[in-house]
Amino acid sequence: MNRGLHNDLILILRLLRQTKPQRLNIIFIYILDLLAAPLSLIIPVPLMVAVNCIIGDKPLPAVMSWIFPESMSSDINSMLILVAVMIFGIALVIQLRHMSVRLLQTYVGEKLTLEFRSRLMSHSQKLSLAYHDRKGTADAVYRVQYDAPAIQWVVVYGLAPFGSAALTIIGMIAITVDIDFELALVALTIMPLLIALIYFFRHRLRNQWLVFKELENSALAIVQETLSALRVVKVFGQEDREKDRFTAVSRKGIGAQFRVVILETAFGLLVALTIAVGTATVLYLGVLHVLGGELTLGALLLVMSYLTQLYQPLETIGKQLTKLQGCLASAQRAFVLLDQLPEVGEKAGAKTLKRASGDIRFNNVRFGYDEGRPVVDNISLEIPTGSRVGILGKTGAGKSTLVNLLMRLYDPQSGIILLDGVDISYYRLADLRRQFAVVLQEPLLLSASITENIAYGRPNASMNEIVAAARAANVDEFVQHCSEGYQTQVGERGLSLSGGQRQRIAIARAFLKDAPILILDEPTSSVDTNTERIIIKAMDRLMENRTTLMIAHRTDTLKSCNMLLEMINGQCRVLDVSVLDTVSSQSPLR
Numbered sequence: 001m002n003r004g005l006h007n008d009l010i011l012i013l014r015l016l017r018q019t020k021p022q023r024l025n026i027i028f029i030y031i032l033d034l035l036a037a038p039l040s041l042i043i044p045v046p047l048m049v050a051v052n053c054i055i056g057d058k059p060l061p062a063v064m065s066w067i068f069p070e071s072m073s074s075d076i077n078s079m080l081i082l083v084a085v086m087i088f089g090i091a092l093v094i095q096l097r098h099m100s101v102r103l104l105q106t107y108v109g110e111k112l113t114l115e116f117r118s119r120l121m122s123h124s125q126k127l128s129l130a131y132h133d134r135k136g137t138a139d140a141v142y143r144v145q146y147d148a149p150a151i152q153w154v155v156v157y158g159l160a161p162f163g164s165a166a167l168t169i170i171g172m173i174a175i176t177v178d179i180d181f182e183l184a185l186v187a188l189t190i191m192p193l194l195i196a197l198i199y200f201f202r203h204r205l206r207n208q209w210l211v212f213k214e215l216e217n218s219a220l221a222i223v224q225e226t227l228s229a230l231r232v233v234k235v236f237g238q239e240d241r242e243k244d245r246f247t248a249v250s251r252k253g254i255g256a257q258f259r260v261v262i263l264e265t266a267f268g269l270l271v272a273l274t275i276a277v278g279t280a281t282v283l284y285l286g287v288l289h290v291l292g293g294e295l296t297l298g299a300l301l302l303v304m305s306y307l308t309q310l311y312q313p314l315e316t317i318g319k320q321l322t323k324l325q326g327c328l329a330s331a332q333r334a335f336v337l338l339d340q341l342p343e344v345g346e347k348a349g350a351k352t353l354k355r356a357s358g359d360i361r362f363n364n365v366r367f368g369y370d371e372g373r374p375v376v377d378n379i380s381l382e383i384p385t386g387s388r389v390g391i392l393g394k395t396g397a398g399k400s401t402l403v404n405l406l407m408r409l410y411d412p413q414s415g416i417i418l419l420d421g422v423d424i425s426y427y428r429l430a431d432l433r434r435q436f437a438v439v440l441q442e443p444l445l446l447s448a449s450i451t452e453n454i455a456y457g458r459p460n461a462s463m464n465e466i467v468a469a470a471r472a473a474n475v476d477e478f479v480q481h482c483s484e485g486y487q488t489q490v491g492e493r494g495l496s497l498s499g500g501q502r503q504r505i506a507i508a509r510a511f512l513k514d515a516p517i518l519i520l521d522e523p524t525s526s527v528d529t530n531t532e533r534i535i536i537k538a539m540d541r542l543m544e545n546r547t548t549l550m551i552a553h554r555t556d557t558l559k560s561c562n563m564l565l566e567m568i569n570g571q572c573r574v575l576d577v578s579v580l581d582t583v584s585s586q587s588p589l590r
Contacts, residue, residue: 008328012154012159012328014331015150015151022108022111022115025104029104032101039094044301044302046086046087046090047301049079050079058298105157109153109156113148117144120143123337124143128342128410133369138217138223140337141220149330150331150334151331158323158327173187186282187278187307190275194274197267198321205322206325208256208263212257219249219253222249263322268322271318278307283304286303346429351431352431353431356420357420358516358517359547360383360406360419361382361383361417362379362382362572363417363418364378364415365380365405365415367412375396375398376398376402376572377570378415378571379570384547385547388562389548389550389564389565391549391550392552392553392565392567393566402572403549406424406519406549408433419432435517436515436517437510437511437514437515437542438521439510440506443502445490445494445506446494448490449488450470450488451463451466454470454505456509457512466486469512470486470508472542473508473538474535474537504534504538506523516546516547517547518546518548518549520549520551
């Protein structure tokens with residue numbers, strides 16, 4: 001089997017395996033679609049009856065004579081009424097079938113797309129941060145939003161016409177052979193030419209579709225990057241530069257799409273010309289057969305009508321194949337995402353963990369983002385339950401990486417991390433991550449209300465619990481001045497609030513989660529002195545009875561720590577906490 005065709009079949013089968021919840025509906029769609037074949041076979045029958053039985057004064061066909069009384073064939077008015085009723089009845093049945101198929105296709109297609117998108121979305125969240133760091137978030141966004149609908153087109157709209165077209169072709173050939181074998185043989189001579197055209201264009205179309213989608217993906221990435229960093233773009237006056245970047249990539253995309261259209265139209269042109277040659281040849285020979293008395297005029301009209309319907313599904317198959325390559329290119333990209341294995345996986349039979357005590361140990365832990373360049377290099381340390389650990393070091397020393405390894409956002413390349421004496425890789429991921437509450441340097445808020453942002457870690461929390469957490473984090477202080485109180489929308493990424501207000505909401509979120517281990521990653525580095533004091537008071541309350549790891553550069557933030565770690569080039573050493581008293585309160589430690 002041709003390798004390209006084999007790959008197409010593999011992709012189609014993989015798409016079909018995604019359709020299990022809708023399989024009965026899909027089968028019903030295919031059955032309704034297959035009815036198009038017998039219905040198309042009877043469309044020319046009223047015309048044949050009118051020409052042969054009314055104008056030509058021939059008897060009704062044998063099948064019809066069993067249904068209608070013989071006396072009807074001698075009454076022209078009855079015959080005309082019969083022809084009219086047949087035309088109306090055939091049209092009604094065809095339209096009812098068409099309407100049913102359209103409604104089912106829309107319902108099933110949208111359901112399939114939603115389910116496939118959900119699976120892609122879920123899987124993309126399971127992939128490690130390292131994967132998204134390499135590929136960029138726009139890559140996953142494009143595959144989820146724009147590649148996923150391929151399943152709808154291929155399964156619902158793409159495959160069904162092939163079945164009905166195949167049955168139509170078989171039926172048309174059988175009837176045409178019965179009427180005039182020579183004409184049928186001539187009509188079929190174009191099929192090898194069509195197969196050759198399909199073989200020639202299929203691979204070229206797929207490759208060009210992949211190029212176009214990659215370029216469209218790149219254009220989306222530029223838009224996402226630019227709008228995410230719009231303040232920086234505006235401050236540095238780089239609007240024109242970003243527009244030029246987007247335009248350059250989009251222009252390449254237009255070129256790629258134009259090449260797709262050239263291939264599609266060239267294929268369509270060659271298919272149409274091949275069919276035209278076949279039709280002209282059959283008509284030429286058919287007229288000669290009529291003139292020679294080998295064929296009646298009604299039979300020729302019937303043959304030509306069937307020939308049109310024979311070539312129409314062939315043309316449909318050709319057009320479907322060009323569209324199919326674009327959709328299979330999307331399906332291929334979607335499955336590339338699904339085939340990515342999460343670098344941070346969950347072991348079979350992983351342990352459950354309700355609430356950890358907070359005892360942490362690093363044993364010879366080594367990790368690097370790039371091969372041969374460790375960011376955390378052979379670190380061993382013990383953090384007893386309830387410790388308040390300050391972590392300091394220069395930018396890039398491995399401070400944030402250390403806590404990311406603890407939360408299993410990455411897995412160490414060697415060594416193990418223990419929580420309550422158990423290797424963290426043996427815990428269920430969801431259970432492990434429930435043990436951590438995190439407050440970052442740049443708090444990440446959703447485009448939602450203050451209430452929803454505080455309750456993000458505990459969506460089922462009561463309003464009383466949310467308000468209590470807000471008061472503990474000094475959020476209530478500024479919420480009282482908001483027109484909609486706790487239902488105030490914070491805007492995209494919380495940018496309608498000040499940095500200090502966003503940080504306090506993040507602390508309230510940590511309060512409400514009530515996790516036994518607290519991660520504070522430079523939570524006061526971007527706020528003023530007065531706001532810092534408010535945040536520090538809230539954090540002091542938050543750290544009570546919790547194991548805390550705090551990354552910071554100012555001594556005020558670390559005053560409450562009873563253990564101090566310094567990261568230097570991936571190495572870690574324990575410092576005496578008395579070093580905090582040797583520098584001024586607002587000085588950076590390193």
